[in-house]
Amino acid sequence: MFDGIRKRVVCMWFPRLPSDRVLRARPVSGPFAITLKSNNTERIYCLNAAAERAGLTRGMSFADARAFCPDLISQPARPDLDTRFLAMLRRWATRYCPWVGRDGADGLVLDVTGSTHLWGGEEAMLADIQARAMRAGLTLRLGCAATRGAAWAYAHFGTGSDALTDLPVAALRLDEAMVTALQRLGLRSIGDLSEAARAPLARRFGPDLLLRLDQAMGHVPEPVTPEREPPSFVTRMSLPEPIGLAEDVMGITERLLGPLCDKLDRFEMGARKLSLTLRRVDQGSREVELRLAAPMRDPQRILPLFERGVGGVDAGFGIDQIRLEATQVEPLAAQQIGSARHSPDRLDDLITRIGTRIGLDNVQRYLPADSHIPARAFLVAPAAYTGPDSGWSTLRPRPLRLFPPEPIAGHGPTPPARFRWRRMTLTTGRAIGPERLAPEWWLEDDAWRTGLRDYWKVDTREGRRLWLFYTPQNPGWCVEGEFA
Structure with missing residues (x-):
């Protein structure tokens, strides 16, 4: 009589996941440690076997570790990259069974029930997992049991022959x-x-x-819940005959954009970066990457943005396959459909068009900064990754143009009646002020080493509207800006 398949669960524990991730790319023969700042103290977060043999332990302060082991090599922790690396390992582990889930920040759990015979048995499968992890430079401890809790116990505390x-x-x-x-x-x-x-x-x-x-x-069940695979936003088309004209490539791209944008719409996502791969008949390939200034899923807006990149592709003896993938996506809520385009969309399209020529990072905008000093009251940021701000909020008006202070002749704390500036003789008509500004003592700024400044808005009889300041500590007058 058939009694059913015996349940088997495998726990994979990577005790040195952060350090193994780094050392896979840049091997180090000596002691190595990953550090993480905790309570204003840099501490050992993860370390390799050589560092453990040198007497270092997790949680030890980095200063003590360096004093104890002067040749210690270190890098700061990157938990985000560790999480991404564990996700990659989870996808790799699905080769052994479809039911693979995460187990904390450094482990995986596999429900291999009914899958071990595909690898020649349980022992053969575990040996294959261990061998592949070793070749990949990963420290791995395995546990296999009838329950998830027992498998975890064997992986973390078992020696191979212990009873639970x-x-x-x-x-x-x-x-x-x-x-x-x-x-x-x-x-x-x-x-x-x-x-x-x-x-x-x-x-x-x-x-x-x-x-x-x-x-x-095993008295209470504990199932293994596999993670849901993220959606893949990619479409491709294989061609019966090679093509080489840019118009033909754009036509195929238009056909691929439709289903891709439909899928983005179903998941309420927008493409931020698109990759168009053109495979040639000589097995070579050319890639056209499009970085968008804002998340988009409108084929009619995206298609023209590919024209410049497609026009510069060398088709060789012809292109027989085209693949379009949204390599970076962002949430994009459903929008009201209308006949008229909104100005933000047109601005995003313009930024994207300019960005394809000079780079999106080079299209910049000014944003307000939290500072009462005029020269520090703004910052420059890429327009594609920032939104427009509502504007600067100041108690008093600021000049439209700012420039480095230009000294003028003057005496006393009130603006001079007549002064020369930029080879012009100007006469003070109306002066509003003073507005006293103090330096930000927590920042180093050579321009403000003179201390306090008393700012005045001066309307000259010749039509110039200037922004002057007086320095009481080191008496003198300068012009720093001009109003419109």
Whole structure:
């Protein structure tokens, strides 16, 4: 009689995931560590085997580690890249079974039930996983059991021949405080815990302790939930006959843009970066990359932006396949459909067209900055990655044009009645001020080393409307701006 397939779960633990990620690209023969700032102190976040042999441990302050191991090489932690690397490993692990999920920040869990025979058995499959991880330069510990909790325990605390009941209570995925409390009661192993009375343990430690124990023992199910694969925004077309004219390539691109934008619309996403790959009959390929100033999914707006790049492609003996992919997407909510285009769309199209020629980063806009000093009250940012601000908010008007201070002759704290500026003799008609501005002492600025400034708005009889300032500490007058 058929009793069913025996459930098997594999836990993959990468104890040195951050350091292995870095050392795969740039190998280091000596001690190496990843550092992370915590509570204003740089501490060891991850380290390789050589650093552990040198006596370094996780959580040690970086200053102590450098004093203890002067030849230590380090890099700052990048948790975002570690997460991306683990996602790549999760996709790789699907070669062994379709049910693969993440297990914390440095592990994976696989439900290999019914899949081990494809690799010649459980031991052969585990050996293949370990061998491939070793060739990839990854430190990997494996655990395989009938439950997810037991597999995790074997991967983190097992030695290969231990029984589950012989492992320490920390193997039940308990927090450090609970483990310490259990050890003080003499409950050091999972076997000790399973033989103890359950009611007193539940009253003292709550239901989580017994839940973890039952999950490891198989009394309470704990399924493996695979992550949902992110949508792939790509379309392609293979051609029966090679093409070489730019008009033909643009026609195929138009046909590919339709379904691609429809898929973007279904997921309420917009393309920010598009890649058009043209495969030639000689197996070479040419790529046209389009970076957009704003998320888009309108084929009629996107298609003309490819003309410049497609026109410069060398088709060789012909192109037999075209592939279009949205390599970078951003959320783009559904919009009201109308016959008229909005001005923000036209501005985004203009920025994109200019950006394809000189680069999107070179199309810039001015944005307000939080500073009361006029020369620091703005910053320059790429227009494609920033939105227009509502404007500068100041208590008093500021000149339209600012320039480095230009000294003029004058005495006393009030504006001079007559002065020469840029080879012109000007007469003060009306003066409004003073507006005293103090330097930002927390920033180094040679231009403000003279200290306080008293600003005046001066309307001259000759028609010039200037912005003057007086420095009380070092008496003198300068012109810094001109009003429209």
